[in-house]
Amino acid sequence: MAIYTIGAVSNLDPTLALISTFVQLRITNTTAARLEPIVVNAYSITDAGPEGLVETLYFTTTFAIAAPRGVVTLVIPTTVANYTITVSSPGAAGFVSDVSLYAxxxxxxxxxxxxxxxxxxxxxxxxxx
Incomplete structure (x- = not known):
């Protein structure tokens, strides 16, 4: 299964105020075939010291893009200090080359x-x- 990620994003400015309150994620099906399922997860990230980072799931959704070259836009809350977003498709064999992402x-x-x-x-x- 292919998974796309943006990695860890720090969401606090120097005064510890939130920089963003949400992310708009645009997922584009770059083929004429139906893509399903598409799974989007957002995780809050905290430092667990020597154990490393802890990711806590706070947003998840699963959907399909049925229309040829269809686009889905999601609004994902980011009212956490650090976050990461992943996009995957356990069922779509060519997912890596079938999708385009922008956040x-x-x-x-x-x-x-x-x-x-x-x-x-x-x-x-x-x-x-």
Missing amino acids: AGRDVNGFIVPEQTFPFGDWKAITTV
């Missing part, structure tokens, strides 16, 4: 947060069994 963090006023903008090239593909 943009937004502040409380809805403005894009430049340091939390992730075009497709910023997503890391991880392949697991």
Whole structure:
């Protein structure tokens, strides 16, 4: 199964205020075939000291993109100090080459947060069994 991730994102400014309150994630089916299931997870990340990082799931959804070259946009809350987002498809064999991703963090006023903008090239593909 292929999993895309943006890695860990720090969401606090120097005064410890939240930088973004939500992320808009756009998932595009780059083929004419149906993609399903698509699973999106968001995790809060905390430092557990010597044990490393702890990821706590706080958002999950599963859906399909049926329309050829269809697009789904999700709004994912990011009211946590650190977060990561993963996108995967356990059932779509060619998922890595069948999808395009774009995410943009937004502040409380809805403005894009430049340091939390992730075009497709910023997503890391991880392949697991």
